[in-house]
Ligand SMILES: [Zn+2]
């Protein structure tokens with residue numbers, strides 16, 4: 001199993017979607033590969049779903065420092081969430097620009113949610 005395979009499968013692994021064979025291969029790779037092992041434990045500590053659900057608080061730095069560290073760790077090893085954060089930041093800055101043009105200061109929360117829901121990693 002390659003790192004790429006591992007990255008692709010780790011989320012399904014954590015959701016319990018893999019076959020026994022796949023699971024064994026994944027566990028074996030994690031045992032031999034420190035960076036993939038780190039990724040797996042970060043995703044175990046905080047699932048991608050939780051990451052996405054609390055992303056708003058994370059970006060706005062409303063999380064307690066200890067909790068934010070868990071998010072940092074997850075983000076450092078999870079390409080899915082990294083690209084989600086990217087698109088979140090882009091969405092926010094685009095919306096902010098648009099609102100400025102319209103002369104409004106606040107972005108309607110439901111607008112942001114609608115955009116983000118469309119992009120959520122599955
Ligand atoms: Zn690896």
Ligand SMILES: [Zn+2]
Nearest residue numbers: 048078080081
């Ligand atoms: Zn993730």
